[in-house]
Amino acid sequence: MPESGVGSAASGGARLLGLIADLVVAALVTAIFLHPSLQDPVAMQNFNLWSGGVWAVISVISAGFFGFTPGMAAVGIRVARLDGAALVGPLRALVRAALTFVIIPAAVRNADGRSWLDRLTGTVVIRMR
Template sequence: MVSREDIGSWLEGAPAGDGPAGERLGLPAEGPGSLATLGRRVPALFLDWFACMGVSALLFDGNATATLLVFLAENVVLVGLLGFTLGHRIFGIGVRRLDRAPFVGPLRAAVRSVLLCLVIPAVVWDGDGRGLHDRGAGTVLVRL
């Protein structure tokens, strides 16, 4: 059984004095490779969603389920192959693996995308600024 102590470290955020978010992950405090800020993440997400709504309107008569599936497909394909979605690229951010591998890959992108589409994992963050969708996939969203 999992106890509160087992998960308390990430629920409570970074302990005081542990440095900037991302430092424990080996990321720089600022500049390229540093954690993407909320000011870049949110507009990128909205841009991706509105683009997917447009595709859904053209191909599927704007069906809400189709929009979600287009969003899922966009994330799996683009993040898996390129490391970023349309919105990520425009706002200068990208998804990287924590183990420094060159590509996110389709499996990690699929795990991340499914969790992102569930919404709750994406809005629960740890002390390093990673959502549960990134933790589950072993990825991090960084500035390019």
């Protein structure tokens, strides 16, 4: 992998911004079907639970079959397999989403810019532009 530019490991900031964008998209999609009520804690808990589920579906399908989520595309990053296969695949994408939900494996990175979840799934998040 190159040190910088297209094809280099994505920064932690770009990854975080992509995740936040994906969470916003998931909340907006959920809001089409459920009305969030800020004064009702039970309704908000239900809304947040459904938003998390929508985020997981969006993440697994889009990353598994296209290599990026809507948020990742917006910030110019994508997931690639280290073995050179074209698709990340739904199983690896599911593991990535589950580990992202736990937060720690996604947040801890090593010197080459790969997080624990990248190392466990044989993937790397790279810059597209």
